Amino acid sequence: MDKLKIAVVGAGSIAQVAHLPNWSKMENVELVSICDVDKGKVSLLTEKFNIPRWYFVLDEMLRQEKLDALHICAPSLHHFPMTQLALSKGVNVLVEKPIAFNAKDAEKLTKQAEQNNLTLMVGMHNRFRDDVQILRNFLAQDELGEIFYIKTGWLKKWEKKEMSGWYSEKKSSGGGVLIDLGLQLMDLAFFITNFPALKKVRLYDYFLNPEFEVEDAALAVIETKTGQTITIEISWKMHLEKDTMYTHVFGKNGAAKLNPLRIHKEMHNNLVNVSPFHQTSKIDQFKKAYSKELKHFIKVLNGEEKNISSGADALRVMKILDALYESAKRGEEIDID
Numbered sequence: 197m198d199k200l201k202i203a204v205v206g207a208g209s210i211a212q213v214a215h216l217p218n219w220s221k222m223e224n225v226e227l228v229s230i231c232d233v234d235k236g237k238v239s240l241l242t243e244k245f246n247i248p249r250w251y252f253v254l255d256e257m258l259r260q261e262k263l264d265a266l267h268i269c270a271p272s273l274h275h276f277p278m279t280q281l282a283l284s285k286g287v288n289v290l291v292e293k294p295i296a297f298n299a300k301d302a303e304k305l306t307k308q309a310e311q312n313n314l315t316l317m318v319g320m321h322n323r324f325r326d327d328v329q330i331l332r333n334f335l336a337q338d339e340l341g342e343i344f345y346i347k348t349g350w351l352k353k354w355e356k357k358e359m360s361g362w363y364s365e366k367k368s369s370g371g372g373v374l375i376d377l378g379l380q381l382m383d384l385a386f387f388i389t390n391f392p393a394l395k396k397v398r399l400y401d402y403f404l405n406p407e408f409e410v411e412d413a414a415l416a417v418i419e420t421k422t423g424q425t426i427t428i429e430i431s432w433k434m435h436l437e438k439d440t441m442y443t444h445v446f447g448k449n450g451a452a453k454l455n456p457l458r459i460h461k462e463m464h465n466n467l468v469n470v471s472p473f474h475q476t477s478k479i480d481q482f483k484k485a486y487s488k489e490l491k492h493f494i495k496v497l498n499g500e501e502k503n504i505s506s507g508a509d510a511l512r513v514m515k516i517l518d519a520l521y522e523s524a525k526r527g528e529e530i531d532i533d
Contacts, residue, residue, distance in 0.1 A: 199226040200497060201263050205254050205278060206270030207232035207241055210292060214321075214486040215269060220245040224494060231257045232270075254278055258285045265315070265497060268292060272375075273368045276301045279316070283308045288315040290493050294379055295507060297370030299514040306507040316507035317493050322384045323505050324488040325481050327457035330472055331445070332388045334452065334459060339470075341449030346385050348443040349429040350377045353436045363432075364408040372410030374399065375517060377430040382416070383513050384443060385426050391512060392420040394532040399520040404433070416520050 202225050204211055219227045229249040232238045238250040251257040258266075258281065265288040268278050276296040282289050283305065295318045296302045309316035322328055334340065362368035363376065386392075397418050401411035413431035420426070443454040450461035450470075455478060458471045476484065495501040516532070523530040 201228045203229040204267045205231040207237045211269040218487045263287050290317045292319040295510040299518045302511045302514040318510040320383050320505045321485045324485040340447030343447045345446040346426045348381045351431045351434045351440045366409040373430045374414045395419045395421045396529045398529045399524040401524040
């Protein structure tokens, strides 16, 4: 089988640390080019990862290269137009989150990919973590009984240095900490519960830094039609000594948590630890997840696996994100149709 020709656009930290090292190691892939506006950065990366060619402009790269797929690692502002452009050229796309800034644009991309029979995958790496997939299987088999409450959060520690750049600008980021951190946790909660039908949502947003145009802390409350409650708390800068990232799942017969994965069940009138015995470290979990994500993308392109992080799934999450932002704007709950 011929190697698939892959290119990467965007040479920021996520590309350098997580993706380029993995692409360069894959035997069934040829990393043919990279695109970024920073000449010095791409010059170093082409040498480090033995990438034959680099470009400043994506349109030129798509015209010059005969690509099987494009991996979009550029800042969020560029995700929608770059994905749209690549799909229009007949190129399959793996785009980092968010797929777009709103559900309307996400739907355009999903339809475009479907109409052109192209693969559109969104980089939700948590879906590829071993612990997440184990927990998802436990829940699918009703091991914890009926789930009634999920709470998840990502609170970043206090630091003297303020966040800067496009993250704090609405036009560049599409939103604040909700679309940055909350989107990943929402997707995780929906993934492990197989996207339950939702009833209503409420977002409480906080603007702690007066220089930011976007929320830097938030609490989302989501209620499903079957009575489950999901809460998501996120912040870029809490007065904490260290970053905190967690997910707790509570069922009528047991409970589970992530980071690390722990599962307890009520058995024979006792609380029993049924957690998997062998688990890798948190850092290794995330490293492995990025590798599994890229390998899955290639298998999807080769027709060996079904896309488990599709544009259609991303669209469903973006619709909820839109509703949450509308809730904060109105200051009230939003009913979900």
